[in-house]
Amino acid sequence: MSLYGNAAAHTETNCICDLRSDTLTKPSPGMRAAMISASLGDDVYGEDPTVAQLEQELSTRLGKEAAVFFPSGTQSNLAAVMAHCGRGDEMIVGDSYHLFCDEAAGVSVLAGVAMNPVPVSDDGGLDPEHIAAAIKVDDPHYARSRLLSLENSVGGRVVPLDRIDAGVKVARDAGLAVHLDGARFFNVITALGCDAATFAAPFDTVSVCLSKGLGAPVGSLLVGPSEMMGQIRRNRKILGGAMRQSGVLAAAGLYALEHHLPQLAEDHAHAARLAGALRATGIGEVTSQTNMVFLTPKPEDHSRLARHMAQAGIKIGGQSPAIRMVLHRDVSHSALDAAISAFQDFQPS
Numbered sequence: 001m002s003l004y005g006n007a008a009a010h011t012e013t014n015c016i017c018d019l020r021s022d023t024l025t026k027p028s029p030g031m032r033a034a035m036i037s038a039s040l041g042d043d044v045y046g047e048d049p050t051v052a053q054l055e056q057e058l059s060t061r062l063g064k065e066a067a068v069f070f071p072s073g074t075q076s077n078l079a080a081v082m083a084h085c086g087r088g089d090e091m092i093v094g095d096s097y098h099l100f101c102d103e104a105a106g107v108s109v110l111a112g113v114a115m116n117p118v119p120v121s122d123d124g125g126l127d128p129e130h131i132a133a134a135i136k137v138d139d140p141h142y143a144r145s146r147l148l149s150l151e152n153s154v155g156g157r158v159v160p161l162d163r164i165d166a167g168v169k170v171a172r173d174a175g176l177a178v179h180l181d182g183a184r185f186f187n188v189i190t191a192l193g194c195d196a197a198t199f200a201a202p203f204d205t206v207s208v209c210l211s212k213g214l215g216a217p218v219g220s221l222l223v224g225p226s227e228m229m230g231q232i233r234r235n236r237k238i239l240g241g242a243m244r245q246s247g248v249l250a251a252a253g254l255y256a257l258e259h260h261l262p263q264l265a266e267d268h269a270h271a272a273r274l275a276g277a278l279r280a281t282g283i284g285e286v287t288s289q290t291n292m293v294f295l296t297p298k299p300e301d302h303s304r305l306a307r308h309m310a311q312a313g314i315k316i317g318g319q320s321p322a323i324r325m326v327l328h329r330d331v332s333h334s335a336l337d338a339a340i341s342a343f344q345d346f347q348p349s
């Protein structure tokens, strides 16, 4: 079984509540209707009005000049790194961040960019001293330090803005560009209650996913300065991500921004409720922020708990030692009630 999925799970018919990821959401009826009626054109010709509208909408919201629509967050991150770095350059990145751990080292495999991982602190941020220590002097023996790549949220945790600013300052002072993997950008601004442009301001480029809590089936946007967009579109083409009548997907994104974004706060409230209920069970240590909950049962209870929950029709993450649970728009109040009651029925050893 992989960390995230379980092929057998797809054949189970008794699933009441799927807490494995916010990527599992299905398009809502309103979103499907918006997709069907979208105005379309060939976006490789620059003629899809719905893609253009989505790109405009995101860049305006984030206070940046331009945006490019991508099929995935992985490709959007990779295209950003390729725009900031050349072969033999190096990026500094958190040692638990998605770009370092979960994107198949694409920046190294495809772009010849070295990754220099630094420790991620308990709040999900990087310490400015670690960033400073990772920046290499200009010496022919070394890769060239070119980019600081941050992530927020990190495993559901919101890295405080002052921590971001401190790290960005170190990078800027050394002439590095700064990218944000903001896959769950809108969960962060929902939690902080700040506007998108304020949160995006420190970064040159920001990658935002529509296919997580926002509930779109596909899509991410890379947002940044106009002068980089030619290179970024070229990178997307190189990576095979230029799409034709992709307005059918962009329409889902526009719908998500208008109708689903306001509901993210409810996912956060559900996560807090699940976390509170889990703490009361004494099954294990619980942490939670934004739409994620992590439960660390005793090692001897781990697989028994997974079996118990599966029998009750509740899918939980397969990670160890901490099990990840992600709240999303397809987890209803009653599904959450069912999950909580299944946890309450479990007898820890």
Ligand SMILES: Cc1ncc(COP(=O)(O)O)c(C=O)c1O
Residues within 6 Å of the ligand: 023, 071, 072, 073, 074, 075, 098, 099, 151, 181, 183, 184, 209, 211, 220
């Ligand atoms: C933090 C983070 N960044 C990037 C990605 C990559 O997004 P995608 O699955 O669309 O490639 C993910 C996916 O879960 C993620 O959690």
